[in-house]
């Protein structure tokens with residue numbers, strides 16, 4: 001799987017290296033790129049009344065000249081609209097020189113119904129907001145509702161951040177080369193790209209391998225081999241024990257959702273840790289999940305003394321304040337010596353540290369601290385990391401990575417384009433989310449899955465990536481109508497499938 005994501009700058013470096021190493025020179029790579037885009041057009045839009053190719057001044061435009069020439073040779077009626085001249089001697093200038101079609105100025109751009117647009121204005125070299133003729137062409141195409149095939153990126157979409165600069169095409173298909181870019185997965189870029197096709201233009205994987213890329217698309221291939229596999233001689237506590245802290249009597253449901261999710265994710269034992277006044281409510285709703293009274297630090301110490309949980313979830317429905325801070329710092333300070341693998345801090349657990357985030361980060365940074373996993377949505381992210389959140393020069397990917405480094409925790413920055421980042425610099429962007437996953441309690445379930453995987457010994461970054469993907473996949477398969485209560489059980493077929501693909505999986509009766 002080619003899951004690495006390359007920033008436009010890294011892509012340019014890969015390009016240079018590939019050209020230097022051979023066997024293809026820049027023009028040959030451009031011809032291959034153009035040929036593969038033209039092939040997509042042929043397959044997908046064989047009946048287009050006309051194809052409008054919009055070519056910019058850089059190499060994205062160079063691809064456009066190749067595409068226009070090939071489509072005309074294939075019998076399409078092609079109009080070639082250009083904006084700016086390719087730099088003399090550039091690959092784009094060579095491609096333009098080989099294209100015999102008449103060049104029309106983008107200034108005059110018009111189109112009609114049933115026609116198709118190939119957007120080769122700007123790709124990874126987008127350097128400023130799209131305005132003027134290009135913006136006018138975008139508006140006209142949008143008003144005519146014409147399908148757009150974008151070359152590399154829809155013009156106007158940043159390959160780094162997925163943000164729109166000025167205005168941008170909304171593509172039906174985007175054909176990109178060698179590897180996807182973060183802007184194909186981060187919103188709004190993901191939506192503006194339509195279907196993303198990854199075309200192999202002949203750049204050797206080894207060239208990309210040498211760059212030691214640490215940003216990925218989140219996919220089972222990234223973490224499947226780290227999924228826990230139950231041993232034959234196991235027992236329930238060895239399969240991992242999760243402790244989920246409950247809130248008071250009127251807010252206990254969230255912790256139970258986390259607890260159920262942790263159990264479905266494979267933890268052998270799960271205990272709801274409840275304040276005294278919520279014991280009865282919790283007891284009335286639990287069967288396979290255990291229940292212990294934990295009202296204060298003393299109670300927590302008792303839980304830690306006998307079959308202690310190997311991972312905790314703290315935050316769902318818990319309430320904001322000193323008690324959450326004390327429990328979190330207690331668990332982190334206790335260290336791994338007690339068998340605690342991790343703490344998932346969610347919702348109120350995160351907000352509890354809004355006025356003193358550095359205390360939390362210092363505790364998580366201690367040598368022996370269990371892994372801290374933070375699961376903020378946008379509002380919570382802003383509370384814990386106000387400076388990072390407020391920096392408009394940073395993409396969501398940059399923000400998550402900085403937050404992970406600052407907090408010494410694995411950060412799951414939630415949203416329709418969830419980013420997972422590890423403190424040592426790895427990151428993954430998730431793209432299998434569905435709108436109906438945005439439902440009350442969904443975050444509690446996610447926190448529980450992460451804890452369930454951590455408790456079984458899965459490393460934090462892999463556990464976070466796996467949890468985010470499985471959570472979304474379960475929702476996707478369930479389809480609309482989903483409520484958070486459905487999610488824990490909906491995980492089961494997803495896990496079965498993943499385990500079936502695990503290299504160490506043994507057939508089970």
Ligand SMILES: NC(=O)C1=CN([C@@H]2O[C@H](COP(=O)(O)OP(=O)(O)OC[C@H]3O[C@@H](n4cnc5c(N)ncnc54)[C@H](OP(=O)(O)O)[C@@H]3O)[C@@H](O)[C@H]2O)[C@H](O)CC1
Nearest residue numbers: 029030057058059060122123124125126127128129130152
């Ligand atoms: N990645 C590969 O393996 C291959 C990629 N190819 C294609 O090449 C482009 C990247 O080409 P590059 O020349 O670096 O950049 P662009 O063509 O995307 O854009 C640069 C030119 O566009 C001007 N520009 C940028 N933004 C705007 C704007 N908003 N308005 C007007 N003009 C703009 C920019 O002007 P400057 O003043 O900043 O210089 C440049 O003139 C990649 O996307 C692929 O499609 C290869 O063909 C094959 C290999």
Ligand SMILES: [K+]
Nearest residue numbers: 119122153155
């Ligand atoms: K483009």
